[in-house]
Amino acid sequence: MSSQSFPKKDIFGKEIPVRVKISAKSLRDMFHPCTLGFISKVCHAHCCETSLTEQHTLIAIAPFEQPRIESLGGVVKNGILQTPNKRCTFKNDQNLCSIHEKGQPLGCSISPFTFTKNGNTLIVRNRYRRLRCWRAKGAKPAYKAHRRSLEILFGAEKTEEIAQHLDKGGGDLVVEMDREIFARLRGNDESRFAALKVVE
Numbered sequence: 001m002s003s004q005s006f007p008k009k010d011i012f013g014k015e016i017p018v019r020v021k022i023s024a025k026s027l028r029d030m031f032h033p034c035t036l037g038f039i040s041k042v043c044h045a046h047c048c049e050t051s052l053t054e055q056h057t058l059i060a061i062a063p064f065e066q067p068r069i070e071s072l073g074g075v076v077k078n079g080i081l082q083t084p085n086k087r088c089t090f091k092n093d094q095n096l097c098s099i100h101e102k103g104q105p106l107g108c109s110i111s112p113f114t115f116t117k118n119g120n121t122l123i124v125r126n127r128y129r130r131l132r133c134w135r136a137k138g139a140k141p142a143y144k145a146h147r148r149s150l151e152i153l154f155g156a157e158k159t160e161e162i163a164q165h166l167d168k169g170g171g172d173l174v175v176e177m178d179r180e181i182f183a184r185l186r187g188n189d190e191s192r193f194a195a196l197k198v199v200e
């Protein structure tokens with residue numbers, strides 16, 4: 001179901017959640033969690049680096065969070081965080097996120113998940129399969145390794161239901177999510193696609 005065909009408010013003017021599909025196959029793909037030990041010894045948080053010619057890594061900043069990101073020192077242009085030296089300016093010398101406690105951009109906090117370009121299906125972003133955490137020793141299904149991201153998307157209760165469904169071997173499922181978060185993520189995608197067109 002496209003977001004355009006879905007009524008935005010009920011008869012009482014209350015926002016109606018968006019219904020999205022979750023790809024069981026994609027969320028069962030295996031990733032090592034972002035532990036401090038793994039970051040310092042193995043992956044060095046390469047997910048926070050940019051290589052427009054190789055991986056098309058772009059850090060989208062939604063309009064609602066742009067003032068906050070700029071107040072922390074980030075430079076945002078056309079919805080994209082500018083990353084001189086192909087490295088996020090918030091990535092510190094220990095390869096950690098220096099704004100983790102102050103609040104990462106929404107796109108970072110829901111990583112590695114994204115929605116398919118032409119539908120409302122939640123999957124793991126392809127570029128994460130080029131990182132050292134993909135199928136690394138100690139890897140877990142993405143819905144376990146990145147449970148916190150799912151909780152930001154769906155809330156703790158619904159995430160528990162999703163996890164239980166996948167634990168039992170269930171297939172794709174349809175769940176409701178907050179319309180505003182969905183719209184913000186769609187906006188991030190548009191900024192990224194526009195930036196890629198400029199680069200290509």
Ligand code: SF4
Pocket residue numbers: 032033034035038039043044045046047048112131132133134
């Ligand atoms: S997503 Fe992968 S590469 Fe990025 S910090 Fe986590 S474990 Fe490391």
Ligand code: SF4
Pocket residue numbers: 047048049059088089090091092096097098099100104105108
């Ligand atoms: S803001 Fe933090 S999590 Fe996001 S890309 Fe930069 S260093 Fe990584």
